[in-house]
Amino acid sequence: MVGGYDxxxxxxxxxxxxxxxxxxxxxxxxxxLMHYAAFTGLEWDAYIKAMRLGVATHGNxxxxxxxxxxxxxxx
Amino acid sequence: MPLVFVxxxxxxxxxxxxxxxxxxxxxxxxxxxxxxxxxELADSAPDVLIVVAAxxxxxxxxxxxxxxxxxxxxxxxxxxxxxxxxxxKRRRIPGDxxxxxxxxxxxxxxxxxxxxxxxxxxxxxxxxxxFLTPAFDLPVIPVNINCQGPPLTPCHRAYQFGQYLGEVxxxxxxxxxxxxxxxxxxxxxxxxxxKINQTWDRxxxxxxxxxxxxxxGDYDDSEVYAQAGQGGxxxxxxxxxxxxxxxxxxxxxxxxxIPIFAVGxxxxxxxxxxx
Numbered sequence: 001m002v003g004g005y006d007x008x009x010x011x012x013x014x015x016x017x018x019x020x021x022x023x024x025x026x027x028x029x030x031x032x033l034m035h036y037a038a039f040t041g042l043e044w045d046a047y048i049k050a051m052r053l054g055v056a057t058h059g060n061x062x063x064x065x066x067x068x069x070x071x072x073x074x075x
Numbered sequence: 076m077p078l079v080f081v082x083x084x085x086x087x088x089x090x091x092x093x094x095x096x097x098x099x100x101x102x103x104x105x106x107x108x109x110x111x112x113x114x115e116l117a118d119s120a121p122d123v124l125i126v127v128a129a130x131x132x133x134x135x136x137x138x139x140x141x142x143x144x145x146x147x148x149x150x151x152x153x154x155x156x157x158x159x160x161x162x163x164k165r166r167r168i169p170g171d172x173x174x175x176x177x178x179x180x181x182x183x184x185x186x187x188x189x190x191x192x193x194x195x196x197x198x199x200x201x202x203x204x205x206f207l208t209p210a211f212d213l214p215v216i217p218v219n220i221n222c223q224g225p226p227l228t229p230c231h232r233a234y235q236f237g238q239y240l241g242e243v244x245x246x247x248x249x250x251x252x253x254x255x256x257x258x259x260x261x262x263x264x265x266x267x268x269x270k271i272n273q274t275w276d277r278x279x280x281x282x283x284x285x286x287x288x289x290x291x292g293d294y295d296d297s298e299v300y301a302q303a304g305q306g307g308x309x310x311x312x313x314x315x316x317x318x319x320x321x322x323x324x325x326x327x328x329x330x331x332x333i334p335i336f337a338v339g340x341x342x343x344x345x346x347x348x349x350x
Contacts, residue, residue, distance in 0.1 A: 030264025
């Protein structure tokens with residue numbers, strides 16, 4: 001299915017692996033990503049943790065609205 | 076018939092979806108303020124409620140993103156999100172197509188307003204209705220201001236939009252209430268979720284309660300992003316409410332910064348006889 005969309009290899013793999021942290025870093029808007037995360041079974045705290053892990057692993061957000069977010073969090 | 080009510084509230088999905096995780100005292104204060112606003116809304120005896128919202132890609136996406144849109148349907152459905160995730164059961168909410176058509180027609184004299192005959196309510200509308208009209212029986216007309224996908228309508232235009240909305244409501248034969256919903260500073264659905272810039276929020280609320288049109292219209296998105304996060308873009312809904320209330324002043328019934336709700340939870344109302 002993912003082959004039918006205009007995605008890079010990294011984007012395809014992040015989606016197929018349900019890698020929420022990398023998807024966040026690649027620029028998916030959190031208003032969509034939080035629902036996808038819930039769909040994959042991640043509870044709220046795990047979702048926040050996955051994004052923080054993504055930033056720690058892959059660096060700051062690369063595209064989209066959150067490109068300026070500092071990624072530290074407060075909860 | 077005059078515009079009978081103008082209020083503004085927060086709509087964070089955590090308010091219902093993660094309700095049990097908030098500080099009980101803060102949650103009780105917020106609930107009490109919602110109850111008060113709900114009673115006052117009912118006392119104003121509206122025929123229809125316009126909810127000025129900042130929806131989150133539920134109906135409008137980056138392939139077609141109007142700056143301003145109004146619902147024009149007989150009924151709506153929501154929440155579009157998972158019921159358990161949001162803590163609100165899915166249902167049908169009555170609309171008022173005739174009034175919508177009349178308001179859209181009148182507003183088009185001033186604003187290039189989009190309209191939609193299909194609209195699924197997300198948490199931005201459902202959370203306020205859950206508290207303010209818990210029977211979901213008051214006809215609703217949704218309005219959306221794009222606060223999610225920049226470039227966004229400038230804040231001074233959001234104020235003007237509110238002014239025109241207030242004018243056409245005031246000239247309409249039905250009793251119309253307006254409730255704006257949005258966040259002040261917040262970083263929802265990001266690793267920063269839970270961060271709240273209380274100083275920035277209180278400064279905004281000071282300008283907003285005084286209905287300082289120049290100051291409200293002067294907000295710049297770069298600065299808002301830096302100080303209030305991407306969620307801060309939703310001040311447009313509050314600013315539109317101020318425009319609708321014309322020169323009237325507002326009172327904040329509640330401002331509770333609740334991190335697990337990801338926002339400084341605000342419940343407020345304009346005194347429409349203070350202008």
